[in-house]
Amino acid sequence: MLPTTSRSVLLTALVLLSVVSMLFASFAGSVAMSPGAWSSALLNPDSPDGALLWQLRLPRALAAWVVGAMLALAGCLMQVLLRNPLADPYILGVSGGAAFAALAGMTLGVAAALVPVLALLGAFASILIVFGLARGSGPWSGTRLLLTGVVTAAGWAALISMVLATGSDNSLRGMLFWLMGDFSYASLPVWAVAALLLGLALTLGMARSLNVLAMGETTASLLGESTRKLLWFLYALASLLTAAAVAVAGTIGFVGLIVPHLVRLVTGSDHRLLIPASALFGGSFLVFSDTLARTVMAPRQLPVGVVTALLGVPLFLVLLNRARIRSPDA
Amino acid sequence: MTGLACKNLDLSIACKQVVHGLDLDLAPGQYWGLMGANGIGKTTLMKCMAGLVAPDRGAVLLDGKPLAAMPRREVAKSIGMLQQHTVYVFDASVLQTALTGRHPHLSRWQNESPEDLHKAQDAIAQVSLAGMESRSVTSLSGGEARRLAFATLLVQDPTIMLLDEPSNHLDLKHQVLIMSTIGNAVYAGRRLAMAATHDVNLAACFCSHVLMLFGEGEWSAGPAPEMFTRARLQKLYQCPVEMIETPAGRRFHPSFEALSN
Numbered sequence: 381m382l383p384t385t386s387r388s389v390l391l392t393a394l395v396l397l398s399v400v401s402m403l404f405a406s407f408a409g410s411v412a413m414s415p416g417a418w419s420s421a422l423l424n425p426d427s428p429d430g431a432l433l434w435q436l437r438l439p440r441a442l443a444a445w446v447v448g449a450m451l452a453l454a455g456c457l458m459q460v461l462l463r464n465p466l467a468d469p470y471i472l473g474v475s476g477g478a479a480f481a482a483l484a485g486m487t488l489g490v491a492a493a494l495v496p497v498l499a500l501l502g503a504f505a506s507i508l509i510v511f512g513l514a515r516g517s518g519p520w521s522g523t524r525l526l527l528t529g530v531v532t533a534a535g536w537a538a539l540i541s542m543v544l545a546t547g548s549d550n551s552l553r554g555m556l557f558w559l560m561g562d563f564s565y566a567s568l569p570v571w572a573v574a575a576l577l578l579g580l581a582l583t584l585g586m587a588r589s590l591n592v593l594a595m596g597e598t599t600a601s602l603l604g605e606s607t608r609k610l611l612w613f614l615y616a617l618a619s620l621l622t623a624a625a626v627a628v629a630g631t632i633g634f635v636g637l638i639v640p641h642l643v644r645l646v647t648g649s650d651h652r653l654l655i656p657a658s659a660l661f662g663g664s665f666l667v668f669s670d671t672l673a674r675t676v677m678a679p680r681q682l683p684v685g686v687v688t689a690l691l692g693v694p695l696f697l698v699l700l701n702r703a704r705i706r707s708p709d710a
Numbered sequence: 711m712t713g714l715a716c717k718n719l720d721l722s723i724a725c726k727q728v729v730h731g732l733d734l735d736l737a738p739g740q741y742w743g744l745m746g747a748n749g750i751g752k753t754t755l756m757k758c759m760a761g762l763v764a765p766d767r768g769a770v771l772l773d774g775k776p777l778a779a780m781p782r783r784e785v786a787k788s789i790g791m792l793q794q795h796t797v798y799v800f801d802a803s804v805l806q807t808a809l810t811g812r813h814p815h816l817s818r819w820q821n822e823s824p825e826d827l828h829k830a831q832d833a834i835a836q837v838s839l840a841g842m843e844s845r846s847v848t849s850l851s852g853g854e855a856r857r858l859a860f861a862t863l864l865v866q867d868p869t870i871m872l873l874d875e876p877s878n879h880l881d882l883k884h885q886v887l888i889m890s891t892i893g894n895a896v897y898a899g900r901r902l903a904m905a906a907t908h909d910v911n912l913a914a915c916f917c918s919h920v921l922m923l924f925g926e927g928e929w930s931a932g933p934a935p936e937m938f939t940r941a942r943l944q945k946l947y948q949c950p951v952e953m954i955e956t957p958a959g960r961r962f963h964p965s966f967e968a969l970s971n
Binding site for chain 1: 757760762781782783784785786787790791793797798799800801802803806807810811813814816818819821866
């Protein structure tokens with residue numbers, strides 16, 4: 381457990397990282413800008429360069445930050461819910477339902493603005509299906525929820541493959557980008573910001589309960605939690621956060637799995653620190669990734685999911701290895 | 711005064727009757743041993759007494775109030791339980807894990823105070839894990855994890871302690887240490903404890919009362935000296951038992967000759 385001062389230092393550093401990621405996102409792009417031009421554009425939103433920053437780059441960066449924070453938060457919750465450090469926000473089929481609905485919409489040629497709505501509806505449908513099938517009347521069973529979710533996800537995956545296989549060639553590229561996560565068309569709806577803030581507030585309020593729950597359901601009950609209620613609440617919260625994130629930018633992989641792990645290596649598993657730190661780091665990580673996705677091969681854009689994986693895999697492996705060297709008995 | 715009572719309790723698990731019509735008053739200053747053969751339902755009965763499993767009939771009363779009607783947090787302030795198995799999946803430190811014992815005593819946004827921290831450090835020292843505060847719980851041995859779980863119970867500091875095979879996985883020294891720590895809390899601290907155990911001699915040394923489960927719902931309870939007879943133990947374990955009188959009291963062991971023939 382980190383002492384209080386180190387906790388504040390860490391959180392402050394992560395807030396600064398978020399700010400730096402935003403500034404980087406506003407600076408980098410296919411329209412090159414000198415540092416002088418950039419700073420004057422930042423201060424003059426009405427100039428042409430200012431409009432580029434304030435109406436294109438920064439809203440996109442903010443969308444990436446919010447989605448990254450939501451995915452990281454959902455990942456933390458899912459890992460406690462299933463008591464499995466390998467769980468990620470997509471494991472229970474929320475993203476599968478969203479992806480199927482979004483892709484089906486694209487095939488049928490619905491307006492681009494409707495795709496997020498369809499994704500959200502698909503996610504809700506999947507959440508309700510899994511909830512309805514896994515609930516039962518007996519005691520809580522994490523295994524049953526996991527199996528129901530994983531099998532439902534497999535069902536969605538088959539339907540997605542079917543849509544991809546039968547769709548027209550010219551819509552295929554857009555679908556692939558959506559599946560790997562893409563902010564090109566992302567706008568940031570107010571409800572997504574509200575969902576993140578509400579999710580953060582609720583999760584921070586039960587951070588100590590999550591610590592107890594991570595030690596097992598019976599232990600949590602013995603230490604005063606109404607475990608069954610808490611678990612279903614966690615399921616709903618994690619699923620809704622995932623649904624919101626997926627609706628904004630498609631199924632960006634890796635953030636929800638890797639960020640809580642990376643942060644845990646530094647903070648330990650006290651959720652009072654893990655949760656805000658994961659949200660801050662998840663947001664910054666996705667802003668950096670998205671900025672790289674649109675600049676590395678500019679003017680061509682990469683799906684952001686490719687960058688999160690290419691950045692995250694080596695970063696994670698290096699940190700994991702260093703952690704093992706530090707504590708040889710672990 | 712905090713006490714725990716079972717009123718006309720019927721309890722079953724998987725169509726097997728654990729107790730039938732159990733009437734029992736447990737008062738502070740009493741240290742109960744809970745004894746019975748494997749799979750007879752000791753754990754289920756303890757879980758029922760902790761409010762985790764609902765009885766078929768009857769009620770468990772805490773200070774005269776039915777447990778089923780109380781919020782979990784209120785129950786957890788008075789009743790704590792050491793589970794039979796302790797498996798830590800997530801990597802947390804020993805100190806942080808011991809501190810979770812304060813959970814029921816803290817409100818939603820409250821953090822642990824310096825006194826809570828002292829309590830946790832004391833408890834860790836009491837189970838002789840001092841110096842391992844920052845170790846990861848996933849790196850502990852079976853016996854160490856067990857002692858940490860007991861330390862967490864001490865930090866929770868309930869007036870009623872239910873312990874499911876507390877001496878399991880422990881070496882001789884720590885078997886005696888854990889039983890005497892519980893005994894001390896009970897006899898000097900006016901707590902109430904019930905420990906499920908297969909160790910007849912540890913129970914005979916430390917327990918003041920014994921509840922025996924014979925299967926099919928049959929039970930028998932009373933002060934330890936009356937309960938520990940050769941005949942009762944033979945019936946309890948369906949196994950020939952030898953008794954030895956020592957200056958410190960009666961000691962029992964299975965009759966090896968009779969068993970190997």
